[in-house]
Amino acid sequence: MSTIIKVLGPGCPKCKTTFHNVEEALKQLGIEATLEKVEDIEEMMKYNVLTTPVLIINDAIKIKGRIAQVEEIKALLK
Amino acid sequence: MFDWLQHFSDWLIYSVFQIGASTRLGIALNFFVYDVVKILILLFVIVFLMGIINAYLPIEKLRDYLHRKKLYGLEYLFASTFGAITPFCSCSSVPLFIGFVQGGIPLGVTFAFLITSPLVNEVAIALFIGMFGLKATLIYAVSGILLGTIGGWLLGKLKLDHLLSDWVKKILANKLQQFEYEEEKLTFRQRLPEITRGAWDIVKGVVIYVVIGIGIGAAMHGYVPENFFNQYLGGGQWWTVPLAVLVAVPMYANAAGIVPVIQVFVAKGVPLGTAIAFMMATVGLSIPEATLLKKVMTMKLIAIYFGVVTFFIILSGYIFNLIL
Numbered sequence A: 001m002s003t004i005i006k007v008l009g010p011g012c013p014k015c016k017t018t019f020h021n022v023e024e025a026l027k028q029l030g031i032e033a034t035l036e037k038v039e040d041i042e043e044m045m046k047y048n049v050l051t052t053p054v055l056i057i058n059d060a061i062k063i064k065g066r067i068a069q070v071e072e073i074k075a076l077l078k
Numbered sequence B: 001m002f003d004w005l006q007h008f009s010d011w012l013i014y015s016v017f018q019i020g021a022s023t024r025l026g027i028a029l030n031f032f033v034y035d036v037v038k039i040l041i042l043l044f045v046i047v048f049l050m051g052i053i054n055a056y057l058p059i060e061k062l063r064d065y066l067h068r069k070k071l072y073g074l075e076y077l078f079a080s081t082f083g084a085i086t087p088f089c090s091c092s093s094v095p096l097f098i099g100f101v102q103g104g105i106p107l108g109v110t111f112a113f114l115i116t117s118p119l120v121n122e123v124a125i126a127l128f129i130g131m132f133g134l135k136a137t138l139i140y141a142v143s144g145i146l147l148g149t150i151g152g153w154l155l156g157k158l159k160l161d162h163l164l165s166d167w168v169k170k171i172l173a174n175k176l177q178q179f180e181y182e183e184e185k186l187t188f189r190q191r192l193p194e195i196t197r198g199a200w201d202i203v204k205g206v207v208i209y210v211v212i213g214i215g216i217g218a219a220m221h222g223y224v225p226e227n228f229f230n231q232y233l234g235g236g237q238w239w240t241v242p243l244a245v246l247v248a249v250p251m252y253a254n255a256a257g258i259v260p261v262i263q264v265f266v267a268k269g270v271p272l273g274t275a276i277a278f279m280m281a282t283v284g285l286s287i288p289e290a291t292l293l294k295k296v297m298t299m300k301l302i303a304i305y306f307g308v309v310t311f312f313i314i315l316s317g318y319i320f321n322l323i324l
Helices: A013-029 A041-045 A070-077 B003-016 B024-056 B059-068 B075-085 B090-102 B107-119 B122-157 B166-173 B188-223 B240-248 B255-267 B272-284 B287-293 B299-323
Strands: A003-008 A033-038 A054-057 A060-064
Touching (some): A003 A013, A013 A033, A013 A070, A041 B090, A060 A070, B003 B024, B024 B075, B024 B122, B024 B255, B059 B075, B059 B090, B075 B122, B090 B107, B090 B287, B107 B122, B107 B272, B122 B188, B122 B272, B188 B255, B240 B272, B255 B272, B272 B299, B287 B299
Parallel strands (some): A003 A033
Antiparallel strands (some): A003 A054, A054 A060
């Protein structure tokens, strides 16, 4: 099963950085994964989050309310 | 506390660059170097302290607390205070709003949080300490929190739930009764790098506004004559406060950029109360924020919300001018 990664955030700079960091982490690890950007508030609220950006890996909230660093994401994906 | 920095600025401008201490350029440059370095240091310290508080008081915990405890009216004050101590990011305001009402927090209490969150924020506090001193900062922070408390309470009394967007009402209809959050179990030592990095990121993000704001301030400081504004804005005419606030409401400016400019206004004769009201309106309300809130509120509700907050900011402007 391939990994599904979602980045939740209404398009603020922090959310974009997080998304970019995920791309970078995937590239460095050479992993194929489905990467999705969730910008719709209604969709976002299904995850019951209060602060953005949020990093979700396989439907589990991993990091929320702050930028996820490349190294952190790599550690989470291993 | 910052004597050493003044010595450094004097030395840098007057000795190293050889710009005379009595020239306008010399005064402006000295002011610029001193202020930029001082503000950046204060900013880092304040943001870092807030980071520590937030590591131990995450927003989920605050919501849970507001939800569980019967606070007999004090919940407005609590929500407003929480709004002041949580770091504000405009892009989080909508998820926060939904998350609060979804968690069963009354609309008025949610508003109390929403009003104070941008109004009193760590960046503005750091700049206020640096530019106006502790007393003015305390007045600003306390009145901001009271404003959120009273504003939220009033908005709650107005029973505005029917003015929320339809999909938000649907969420309200089936509130979550239970929400669990996992507290990260980390020691202080483990959290420290993350808090430091967070503080550093915030400082990096606003450094450009600080430089521009202080740059404009420094230019004005050196070139605008003393008491210049006194002729127009300082005479205590009743309309100066509402005018300053109404001009500021649609504007969006980062607190980091606006406070240094305001400081010069004050130095040149604008009453401090008018200046604080102006700043509150700039950071507390803005067109971009209204656009974001359109997702969750009808235009009518946004108008009422803005109207109430604007009214209270004007009111506090008058009160500041009376007591300061």
